[in-house]
Amino acid sequence: MQFTDFTKLDLSRLPSPCFVVDEVAVERNLRILNHLQTASGAKVLAALKAFSMWSLAPLTAKYLNGTCASGLHEARLGFEEYGGEVHVFAAAFSQQDIDELLTFAHHIVFNSCGQWLRFREQCLAAQKQRPDLHFGLRINPEHSEGAVPIYDPCAPGSRLGIPLSQLDETALEGISGLHFHTLCEQGFEPLQRTVAAMEAKFGHLLPQMQWVNFGGGHHITADGYNIDGLIEMIQDFKQQHQVEVYLEPGEAVAIGTGILSCEVLDITWNHLDQAILDTSATCHMPDTLEMPYRPDITDSGLPDEKSHTYRLGGLTCLAGDVIGDYSFDKPLEIGQRLVFEDMSHYTMVKTTTFNGTKLPSLAIWNSETDELRVVKSFGYSDFKERLS
Numbered sequence: 001m002q003f004t005d006f007t008k009l010d011l012s013r014l015p016s017p018c019f020v021v022d023e024v025a026v027e028r029n030l031r032i033l034n035h036l037q038t039a040s041g042a043k044v045l046a047a048l049k050a051f052s053m054w055s056l057a058p059l060t061a062k063y064l065n066g067t068c069a070s071g072l073h074e075a076r077l078g079f080e081e082y083g084g085e086v087h088v089f090a091a092a093f094s095q096q097d098i099d100e101l102l103t104f105a106h107h108i109v110f111n112s113c114g115q116w117l118r119f120r121e122q123c124l125a126a127q128k129q130r131p132d133l134h135f136g137l138r139i140n141p142e143h144s145e146g147a148v149p150i151y152d153p154c155a156p157g158s159r160l161g162i163p164l165s166q167l168d169e170t171a172l173e174g175i176s177g178l179h180f181h182t183l184c185e186q187g188f189e190p191l192q193r194t195v196a197a198m199e200a201k202f203g204h205l206l207p208q209m210q211w212v213n214f215g216g217g218h219h220i221t222a223d224g225y226n227i228d229g230l231i232e233m234i235q236d237f238k239q240q241h242q243v244e245v246y247l248e249p250g251e252a253v254a255i256g257t258g259i260l261s262c263e264v265l266d267i268t269w270n271h272l273d274q275a276i277l278d279t280s281a282t283c284h285m286p287d288t289l290e291m292p293y294r295p296d297i298t299d300s301g302l303p304d305e306k307s308h309t310y311r312l313g314g315l316t317c318l319a320g321d322v323i324g325d326y327s328f329d330k331p332l333e334i335g336q337r338l339v340f341e342d343m344s345h346y347t348m349v350k351t352t353t354f355n356g357t358k359l360p361s362l363a364i365w366n367s368e369t370d371e372l373r374v375v376k377s378f379g380y381s382d383f384k385e386r387l388s
Contacts, residue, residue, distance in 0.1 A: 017361070141201055178212050179215060280321055297326055307328070
């Protein structure tokens with residue numbers, strides 16, 4: 001794949017801080033996903049938990065079958081803005097969640113047999129009024145492929161998915177599908193191993209099912225992904241088990257499509273040179289602390305790789321609000337713009353206003369025409385109205 005060259009964008013045209021998404025790059029990813037579903041016969045859904053910039057919903061709807069959600073509000077956004085099928089899973093639903101979801105969702109996936117049995121009578125009654133409504137269970141194949149425990153749904157003691165030992169097979173009346181999810185930013189081979197593990201444990205249930213959801217975490221639009229292998233596996237799975245197959249990529253929709261532009265507010269020193277930015281690790285890119293990982297910055301290097309090394313930190317009171325140590329060819333200057341790369345997915349969906357920190361503006365850029373529009377800006381009212 002080709003990442004967008006954001007050096008062609010005049011950063012002075014942007015407010016700061018600002019997330020910028022290249023709509024050309026998003027469409028490139030969507031075309032790849034559309035090819036996958038056309039060639040394999042699977043249905044591909046956009047996972048809103050990773051990227052829910054709904055200004056691009058009409059573009060997404062041109063290529064994908066719908067959306068998947070991790071709760072009521074994401075599901076409602078999918079229904080109102082994206083169209084197509086609306087799938088929703090949550091670790092647990094409240095009565096109020098179910099009451100509303102039954103009016104518009106297409107697939108509701110439960111995380112335990114207890115939750116399904118609690119709501120089954122109500123769900124089946126709603127299904128009589130809406131025949132396009134389906135219900136599933138999330139299963140846990142107990143097959144770990146993730147390297148980072150916080151992102152491994154199959155880690156021992158995980159609360160996500162039903163292990164075979166806890167599946168009440170007498171409770172399957174009304175269940176038409178199974179859902180599993182084990183991956184995080186991974187290629188085809190981990191999925192291939194997961195599917196084999198799922199079939200070994202839960203294959204005896206597949207003749208009762210109409211659909212199977214392979215979940216998300218698929219790096220389908222990343223360079224080197226074995227798309228042909230995925231297409232062949234889906235075709236074989238569908239033919240063998242006579243079920244519909246769904247995939248729920250999130251990052252694959254937005255990988256390589258966006259940046260976070262920010263500004264240097266101050267230069268200080270404490271054992272090493274430090275630059276304070278108008279962005280924040282904890283507020284604007286929390287995965288840098290949670291995973292953790294080191295985001296790339298345009299024209300930067302590792303510490304001491306280039307002539308001038310700085311520790312880049314956010315503007316909050318959290319002592320650990322540190323993005324990392326980076327080196328640059330020239331000294332940084334107050335007012336200078338920096339660009340954090342590949343910042344569309346799992347960034348703007350996780351932002352907070354801790355300390356009253358201003359949320360980054362949201363902009364859409366067309367890398368072919370240079371058209372730029374700021375679609376959302378935030379201020380004091382966005383902080384104030386979160387509380388009362």
